[in-house]
Amino acid sequence: MALELCQCERESDLYVPRPTRVTRVKPQTTLETMITLQFLDGADLGHRPGQFVQVFIPAIGEAPISICSAPNPENTFDLCVRKLGDVTSAIHRLQGGEVIGIRGPFGNGFDMEALQGHDLLIVGGGIGLVPLRGVIQYVAQHREDYGEVTILYGFKTPAEQLFRDELDSWVTEGQMDLRLTVDRPHPDWSGHVGVITTLFPDLKLNPQRTKALVVGPPIMYQFVITECRLKGLADDNIILSLERRMRCGVGKCGHCQINNKYVCMDGPVFTFSEVKHMWEAI
Ligand SMILES: Cc1cc2nc3c(=O)[nH]c(=O)nc-3n(C[C@H](O)[C@H](O)[C@H](O)COP(=O)(O)OP(=O)(O)OC[C@H]3O[C@@H](n4cnc5c(N)ncnc54)[C@H](O)[C@@H]3O)c2cc1C
Ligand code: FES
Incomplete structure (x- = not known):
């Protein structure tokens, strides 16, 4: 080429x-x-x-x-x-x-320095795990800078599971708690079954120490945000990555605009506090 x-x-x-x-x-x-x-x-x-x-x-x-x-x-x-x-x-x-x-x-990305010293709850739905893999690798490289790390990863069927040859090393070398779930029962799956929010009741979190990083399909956000709030997390501590149609990527064309925010420049990573007032438009 x-x-x-x-x-x-x-x-x-x-x-x-x-x-x-x-x-x-x-x-x-x-x-x-x-x-x-x-x-x-x-x-x-x-x-x-x-x-x-x-x-x-x-x-x-x-x-x-x-x-x-x-x-x-x-x-x-x-x-x-x-x-x-x-x-x-x-x-x-x-x-x-x-x-x-x-x-x-x-875009802004996750502020990994600001997350130092915190416990992390990493919630990835489907292909939403993709940007979170960078976070997980970064935390594994700087493990002593972060507290307890819990990863919730949900996918529709076992065949859709990403990064399957790396998941064990996240637990062993990365010392992270990884919990997987598939949406519906499947003959090739003996693990947890249910949408990602069904993993929340068993979680033991310290809401003062924990920052949640959430990426997934649009439908997932409202339910996961509700669960995070029920666990006592403040809206400032719920961090989302939003996906929007984009062209220029540099704040010029307006394709990604939601109200006064350009997702390509101001985001795609936002705290829930920053975007909750315009949630209807998202
Ligand atoms: C910030 C950001 C990060 C992204 N990261 C990833 C990633 O890591 N991996 C990945 O596979 N994709 C990612 N996407 C989505 C990806 O950009 C689109 O799938 C891609 O632009 C489609 O281009 P295409 O030419 O293949 O398809 P097109 O011919 O442009 O579109 C094919 C079909 O997909 C739909 N579509 C196009 N873009 C999107 C979109 N953003 N959301 C929903 N539907 C869409 C179209 O309406 C059409 O039906 C990301 C998007 C954004 C904005
Ligand atoms: S993609 Fe052009 S302004 Fe955001």
Whole structure:
């Protein structure tokens, strides 16, 4: 795939994709694949967990995709992509070795320094686990900076489970409490059954110490927020990542606007306190 892209650093370059090599392709499910990327110049992406990039596939188009890894010494980063339309299908056709374009990182991401010293409740529904994987990796790298970490991960069927070869290491090396659930009973599943909120009654949380990080399908948010509040978490301590249709990713086109917020710039990560007054519009 031939690609001529600029590597300079002017303001206008926010719109210019940087040439980036696909160094690895790792299918996850029939619908999701993970690609590992590295800029041709070897530079660090310089991101926070929870930020996103715009992925440019020459002759096809561009799509916003969450970064699903923590910064690492190799200066690589992972994206996990669900096949939907033109751009995401083109990403699924990548085999490794190709050069594609990346703009970003964009958005605010999770403030990992502000979360230090807190217990974390990480709640991922379906593909919502993707941006949270970067958080989980970051916490595992800086484990002594954080308190107890509980991960709730819900998916519809066992076949839709992401990152299955990593989950054990989150528990052992990351010293995290991982609880999985599938929506409905399934012959291939002997674990917990029920929507993600059914994992809440057994949770023992210290509401003063705990910050909840929640990412999932829109329908999940209101129920998970209700459960977090029932556990005594203040709205400031419930942190959400919102997904919105995006074009520019840099606060210019207005595509992602909700009231006075640009999700691409002011978010996608917000506390519930910040967005609850405009929840109807979300
Ligand atoms: C901040 C952000 C982070 C994202 N992170 C990821 C990620 O990590 N992994 C991932 O797989 N996807 C992610 N998405 C969604 C992804 O951007 C879209 O799936 C992608 O743009 C679709 O492009 P396409 O050309 O393949 O499909 P299109 O041809 O553009 O669309 C195909 C179908 O998907 C629908 N669609 C397009 N975009 C969205 C959207 N944002 N939400 C719901 N439906 C949509 C369209 O209406 C259409 O029906 C993210 C979106 C945002 C805004
Ligand atoms: S995507 Fe253009 S303003 Fe947010």
